Amino acid sequence: MDTAPNLVLIGPMGAGKSSIGKRLAERFGLAFVDADREVETQTGVSIATIFDCEGEAGFRERERSVLAKLLDGRDQLIATGGGAVLDAESRALMRRHGFVVHLHVDVDGQLQRLARCTNRPLLQREDREEVLRVLAAAREPLYAETADLRFDTRDLSPADATSLLTKLLAERWKPGAEAA
Numbered sequence: 281m282d283t284a285p286n287l288v289l290i291g292p293m294g295a296g297k298s299s300i301g302k303r304l305a306e307r308f309g310l311a312f313v314d315a316d317r318e319v320e321t322q323t324g325v326s327i328a329t330i331f332d333c334e335g336e337a338g339f340r341e342r343e344r345s346v347l348a349k350l351l352d353g354r355d356q357l358i359a360t361g362g363g364a365v366l367d368a369e370s371r372a373l374m375r376r377h378g379f380v381v382h383l384h385v386d387v388d389g390q391l392q393r394l395a396r397c398t399n400r401p402l403l404q405r406e407d408r409e410e411v412l413r414v415l416a417a418a419r420e421p422l423y424a425e426t427a428d429l430r431f432d433t434r435d436l437s438p439a440d441a442t443s444l445l446t447k448l449l450a451e452r453w454k455p456g457a458e459a460a
């Protein structure tokens with residue numbers, strides 16, 4: 281049984297980190313925090329605007345600092361952005377202060393789920409499928425390296441994914457301080 285002060289969800293856009301995360305937080309009595317929304321609250325502008333003004337590098341810096349602050353706390357379910365694992369310091373912090381769950385979905389599943397989405401800057405282009413494949417190839421090893429548990433959401437509704445994950449987590453994770 282692993283002990284960690286927070287639950288952290290990682291995985292690609294559309295894996296369900298935000299939607300499953302909210303339900304899972306309720307089941308475990310944790311405060312739900314979405315790191316993307318937290319970056320927007322702290323800056324007062326949308327992620328799309330941050331990408332426009334500061335580029336992806338500017339967004340990553342803000343994301344790292346938000347995650348560092350959040351991971352200082354406890355009893356939270358933290359849904360991260362799809363690219364949060366790109367930063368080595370963020371990966372180390374997630375592992376130190378959280379039980380990390382990799383929610384997986386393949387590119388076909390992402391395309392279905394994100395067909396109408398307009399608020400993810402990396403997807404505002406014609407060649408979405410190619411972009412998603414390139415991102416998946418680069419990031420899958422990082423998700424794998426960071427996660428304590430991998431969970432495929434492809435054929436499950438958010439409600440069913442939540443029920444199954446609740447059972448798996450009850451066997452694997454206990455809230456508490458991290459190991460010294």
Ligand SMILES: Nc1ncnc2c1ncn2[C@@H]1O[C@H](COP(=O)(O)OP(=O)(O)OP(=O)(O)O)[C@@H](O)[C@H]1O
Nearest residue numbers: 292293294295296297298299361362393436437438
């Ligand atoms: N298991 C699922 N089955 C069907 N649709 C889903 C599932 N999980 C999420 N969705 C839908 O896919 C869309 C994206 O989900 P969500 O915002 O939870 O993804 P995310 O992992 O938080 O993505 P991001 O990294 O971009 O924040 C939403 O419209 C949501 O309703």
Ligand SMILES: O=C(O)C1=C[C@@H](O)[C@@H](O)[C@H](O)C1
Nearest residue numbers: 293316327361362363400401
């Ligand atoms: O996959 C990504 O790099 C991103 C995913 C979203 O959650 C946001 O964090 C942002 O749109 C970037």
Ligand SMILES: [Mg+2]
Nearest residue numbers: 297298316359
């Ligand atoms: Mg999200």
